[in-house]
Amino acid sequence: MLIAPVVPVLLCAPKFLDGSMSLGQVMQAASAFTIVQGAFGWLVDNYPRLADWNACARRVASLMVSLDGLEQAEESETVGRIKRGEAQSETVLELDEVSVSLGDGTAVVKETQVKIEPGERVLVAGESGSGKSTLVRAIAGLWAWGSGRVDFRPDMQLFMLPQKPYIPSGTLRRAVAYPKPADSWTADEIHSALEKVGLAHLNDKLEEEAPWDHTLSGGEKQRLAFARLLLNDPDIIVLDEATSALDDKTQHKIMQVMIDELPNATILSVAHRVELEEFHSRKITLEKRDGGARLVSDVDLSPYARKRHVLSNPSGAPGTYAVTVPAVNATLTPASFCRDSICPPTARPR
Numbered sequence: 001m002l003i004a005p006v007v008p009v010l011l012c013a014p015k016f017l018d019g020s021m022s023l024g025q026v027m028q029a030a031s032a033f034t035i036v037q038g039a040f041g042w043l044v045d046n047y048p049r050l051a052d053w054n055a056c057a058r059r060v061a062s063l064m065v066s067l068d069g070l071e072q073a074e075e076s077e078t079v080g081r082i083k084r085g086e087a088q089s090e091t092v093l094e095l096d097e098v099s100v101s102l103g104d105g106t107a108v109v110k111e112t113q114v115k116i117e118p119g120e121r122v123l124v125a126g127e128s129g130s131g132k133s134t135l136v137r138a139i140a141g142l143w144a145w146g147s148g149r150v151d152f153r154p155d156m157q158l159f160m161l162p163q164k165p166y167i168p169s170g171t172l173r174r175a176v177a178y179p180k181p182a183d184s185w186t187a188d189e190i191h192s193a194l195e196k197v198g199l200a201h202l203n204d205k206l207e208e209e210a211p212w213d214h215t216l217s218g219g220e221k222q223r224l225a226f227a228r229l230l231l232n233d234p235d236i237i238v239l240d241e242a243t244s245a246l247d248d249k250t251q252h253k254i255m256q257v258m259i260d261e262l263p264n265a266t267i268l269s270v271a272h273r274v275e276l277e278e279f280h281s282r283k284i285t286l287e288k289r290d291g292g293a294r295l296v297s298d299v300d301l302s303p304y305a306r307k308r309h310v311l312s313n314p315s316g317a318p319g320t321y322a323v324t325v326p327a328v329n330a331t332l333t334p335a336s337f338c339r340d341s342i343c344p345p346t347a348r349p350r
């Protein structure tokens with residue numbers, strides 16, 4: 001407002017000319033005008049900051065409400081807790097009459113009984129909203145309410161890939177290394193993992209700081225999560241619709257890379273795409289019912305995978321399905337260097 005200092009002078013000019021105002025009084029009036037105008041302008045100048053502050057205050061308030069809700073649910077005696085312990089013998093993961101309920105006691109999944117042996121690749125299927133993600137969260141230790149027992153082999157590390165991977169702010173190297181520190185792997189190791197998941201074009205940008213969460217597409221984020229998986233080399237992999245944003249061809253390639261690179265890993269994956277069956281040895285299906293979803297079928301997929309192989313490769317020549325026959329009961333190597341995974345310490349098998 002370049003004309004703002006002139007306005008009071010112009011307004012006072014007639015009085016100054018007829019001698020009823022001195023020059024000092026005109027200057028005082030001009031100065032007072034500027035102060036009042038500045039005070040009115042404060043709101044306009046600070047409006048974006050006020051909007052920011054309001055948004056932050058709302059986020060903090062909703063976090064506090066959620067934390068209060070969590071505290072109440074934790075204190076409530078009406079809803080039980082899922083017990084966690086060590087699996088006996090060779091079994092990698094055992095669900096013993098596991099029921100998962102919401103904080104208010106509503107059952108989502110009822111009395112699930114599953115035993116997963118080393119090297120098995122289990123597909124969890126079921127209609128949307130049947131409780132697949134809730135069950136997987138309970139297995140990973142991210143959901144405590146319910147009843148029954150979840151037992152793990154104590155020497156095994158679990159790594160969970162959610163549908164929407166978390167991408168921290170900062171460099172791309174940090175995003176790939178998450179949840180470990182950014183310098184946990186050499187540039188060569190990260191380059192190799194990114195290449196395997198089809199993200200070689202990001203290799204030059206490893207040290208670049210950018211809002212990667214907004215920059216990468218949904219499919220690229222999911223591929224980045226698979227790169228984390230390859231770097232961490234866990235014993236148990238839990239996938240929750242982890243390939244949902246990928247096209248069929250890329251999904252096939254990524255699943256194949258995962259199986260080739262981590263042949264001994266035990267996999268538990270939630271997915272609804274039928275193409276994924278060929279990468280699994282067993283399929284369990286949850287069905288939504290009143291009072292909580294139930295496990296309605298537990299099918300061995302191995303013969304199906306072999307049949308697909310025969311049908312797609314009548315000549316017996318090496319083809320896409322040749323390596324998809326699952327290695328059931330493969331021998332597991334001892335726990336590898338993966339000490340941290342996406343699941344928090346409480347979620348890890350003890």
Ligand SMILES: Nc1ncnc2c1ncn2[C@@H]1O[C@H](COP(=O)(O)OP(=O)(O)O)[C@@H](O)[C@H]1O
Nearest residue numbers: 102103108126127128129130131132133134135
């Ligand atoms: N935190 C939660 N609070 C309330 N309801 C939830 C919560 N998590 C899941 N649900 C409900 O539990 C049911 C199962 O959800 P989910 O496990 O995400 O299904 P799926 O993964 O099989 O599609 C849904 O009806 C969903 O609305």
Ligand SMILES: [Mg+2]
Nearest residue numbers: 132133134241
């Ligand atoms: Mg889900």
